Amino acid sequence: MAYGDKTAVDGLTLSVAEGSITAVLGPNGAGKTTTLETCEGYRKPQQGTVRVLGLDPIADRKQLLPRIGVMLQGQGAWSGVRAMEMLKHISRLHAHPLDVDELAERLGLGECGRTPYRRLSGGQQQRLGLAMALVGRPELVFVDEPTAGMDPQGRRTTWELLRELRADGVTVVLTTHYLEEAEELADQVHIIDRGRMIASGSPLELTRGGATATVRLVVTKPFPPGARESLRKALGEDTEVTLLDERSMRVTGRADPTTLAKVSRWCEENDVLPESLTLGRRSLEDVFLDLTGEKLEHV
Numbered sequence: 513m514a515y516g517d518k519t520a521v522d523g524l525t526l527s528v529a530e531g532s533i534t535a536v537l538g539p540n541g542a543g544k545t546t547t548l549e550t551c552e553g554y555r556k557p558q559q560g561t562v563r564v565l566g567l568d569p570i571a572d573r574k575q576l577l578p579r580i581g582v583m584l585q586g587q588g589a590w591s592g593v594r595a596m597e598m599l600k601h602i603s604r605l606h607a608h609p610l611d612v613d614e615l616a617e618r619l620g621l622g623e624c625g626r627t628p629y630r631r632l633s634g635g636q637q638q639r640l641g642l643a644m645a646l647v648g649r650p651e652l653v654f655v656d657e658p659t660a661g662m663d664p665q666g667r668r669t670t671w672e673l674l675r676e677l678r679a680d681g682v683t684v685v686l687t688t689h690y691l692e693e694a695e696e697l698a699d700q701v702h703i704i705d706r707g708r709m710i711a712s713g714s715p716l717e718l719t720r721g722g723a724t725a726t727v728r729l730v731v732t733k734p735f736p737p738g739a740r741e742s743l744r745k746a747l748g749e750d751t752e753v754t755l756l757d758e759r760s761m762r763v764t765g766r767a768d769p770t771t772l773a774k775v776s777r778w779c780e781e782n783d784v785l786p787e788s789l790t791l792g793r794r795s796l797e798d799v800f801l802d803l804t805g806e807k808l809e810h811v
């Protein structure tokens with residue numbers, strides 16, 4: 513998929529299992545929205561094949577539309593329309609819609625049902641967008657950054673709702689740049705960067721490091737110059753040390769008490785006071801950092 517001479521999605525191959533939650537994860541501009549819009553039939557790929565529920569999203573649009581739900585990043589409601597009017601309008605377009613009042617209550621839209629769309633907060637607009645995508649009881653829902661701009665409560669409600677949809681057999685495809693969201697929700701995660709797929713798997717498969725562990729060291733004041741090299745030397749050959757920011761480092765190495773003890777001794781010898789020293793599984797952020805050399809949340 514290209515916009516003029518700008519390639520947005522390049523040779524991406526992915527399939528989604530029925531009744532699962534799939535997360536397409538990547539930094540801004542990675543090509544997530546373009547991928548979704550291509551599946552939704554809004555964009556025609558210059559090359560390749562797209563099949564959604566076995567149908568061509570452009571040629572078979574009429575058959576496909578009633579079977580899918582779409583939550584766009586920009587929502588797509590008129591600026592003056594009241595939240596509940598919009599939801600009711602969408603529900604009337606479907607043969608067997610959900611109970612509109614129940615859905616609105618569930619998504620916390622009860623209080624702002626009479627508020628014009630343009631006056632809704634970002635989080636409320638997101639909730640309405642999600643309600644509009646779900647009201648037609650779709651078999652498959654595409655949700656683009658469903659929790660962007662939501663408060664923690666809204667985010668948790670959305671996660672619950674998406675999990676319930678999966679339990680009811682609905683297939684969910686979401687894009688996100690929140691690692692936590694992908695780890696919490698997804699059965700399969702596809703990490704894309706600059707239009708290309710860089711890793712795919714379940715969160716466990718992607719973060720499993722076998723005998724490799726990650727130690728995170730956060731200190732109370734900025735590391736002295738040369739700290740990364742010095743710690744690496746202290747830990748030995750098979751250990752990798754990455755400076756995450758001026759007060760935190762990530763050590764990837766053998767998952768044993770010796771590694772932790774060596775880090776702790778290095779702190780003592782270098783007069784560095786740890787704020788926290790934790791041993792854990794690699795996170796999706798570590799995976800992303802390894803694959804791209806960049807931190808996902810900050811690119």
Ligand SMILES: Nc1ncnc2c1ncn2[C@@H]1O[C@H](COP(=O)(O)OP(=O)(O)OP(=O)(O)O)[C@@H](O)[C@H]1O
Pocket residue numbers: 515518519520538539540541542543544545546547689
């Ligand atoms: N309509 C457009 N015209 C030209 N370039 C575009 C257009 N839409 C997207 N792009 C470019 O294509 C690339 C992929 O964009 P896309 O919106 O798919 O990324 P994204 O991963 O969804 O990003 P974000 O997280 O910011 O929504 C980006 O470099 C973007 O600038």
